[in-house]
Amino acid sequence: MSQIKLLIVEDDLYNQRAVEKTIENHFQEIEIVAKATSVKEGLEAIEQHHPDLLILDIHLTDGTSFDILRQSDYNSYKVVFMSAYHEYALEALKFSSVDFVFKPFDINELIIAIDKAIDEIMDESYDIKIKALFDNIDFQNKNKKVVLQGKHNVKVCQVEEIVWAKAIVGGANFYFEDGSYFFTSKPLRRYESILSTHAFFRCHPHYLINLLKVKEVKYDMKRIHMTNDDEVAFETRRYNQLINALHPNIHN
Template identity: 35%
Template sequence: MKSLIVEDKEYIRKGLINLLELIDKDIEIIGECESVKDAVVVANACKPDLIFLDINLTDGTGFDFLDQTEHLNFKVIFITAYEEYALQALKIGAVDYLLKPVDVDELTIALEKIGNLSIATQKQQIKTVKQVLNNDNDTLILSLHDAFQIIDLKDLMYCESDKGYTTFYLSNGKKHLASKSLKEFEEQLNQHSFTRPHQSFIVNLKYIEKYDKSGTIYLKNGIKIPVSTRKKESFVKRLFTWNKK
């Protein structure tokens, strides 16, 4: 079975390859990609039978990749680092997925299940997942100290993390503190107009007024957000990609 790994973290790709060799399944890894753009090119050229697909990639999502390769026939096993994002939708759709770090037993089970599944059946399952995500895609439910707060994502300007807590700042001036790290919200928010330019911040691209190339984002309300050195390139790419939509 010709397989393509689409994952933006090299150590996850290498770890998955090692596990596949350990399992000794009849799987040939024909390529590794870390972006939607590269994965589309490789998939069209090599026509894989199976794709291990990360949900959140450097220039988009795994679903963006699937939209651009609908004409191809392959099976998919999703990979995700976050239990809270999309897992409910994946479960509803009965789609196979692996949580990072990938467990060898879970990988074995996923491969067995995918081997007995037709491509047509899985495409329908993935369609169900996308419908669930789209129907519940515009709000975020925060578990606060004494209540559940529903946030309309179009009103969320930015999030700031501090010592395992995350503060959500809204355009109306309100803010909400959740007792979870920024990482636990990142993948869900990145499916919208959000990006993470710094380990302590996630920003809504819609509220950016200016980006100083020295490494500072200026929001429309005057707030300044830093861009870390290692994230400058990916942030600028994300900004321009989003702006073209």
């Protein structure tokens, strides 16, 4: 592989230099072609250098790094975000499988994020993930999307379409309202952390359910009847948590 061209967009010069040193010390295959401190400078650098990878601070002097993505051909490069402001960004980035490093950043976390970005340089599904990112950071859009990574393909779906999911060897199966399912090669726990803030509940070590899709809880049978007519087992010890999650005002 030829040298990977990197653009660093960071308005804090100390952090900018720290990123630069990390690249110099750990990534001989990366060439830093430009550094910028603003949206304007970042766009100019993209136009001039055509980088393969961007490391972006989210909040810049004249806007946000999302402005850079919206105003350039984001299909032509990969992105690693860095920011201390994760109130809205973290969820969007996680849903889209875009790497996000908290500031003040840990060098090892940055190295891992860059490694992942390099791995995705040849990933044909990356443009799908970025499109999902933009959909999720649109606050007027309540239909959040999640990217499910299969062995050789990806599925972008509305969170509300998912009824339940099952952990299996080598990944997880996601089951949908229309009766279909999708196998993801990522472990269920990876998606649980994302979906738990969107009315999903781990009712069993192997099962994750959408609480909004529950039709009936059959205590004697230890089963949950879902809206797609599937029945999902639950653990007895999680029953009270399940009921409280479904009806938070009920006290057992």
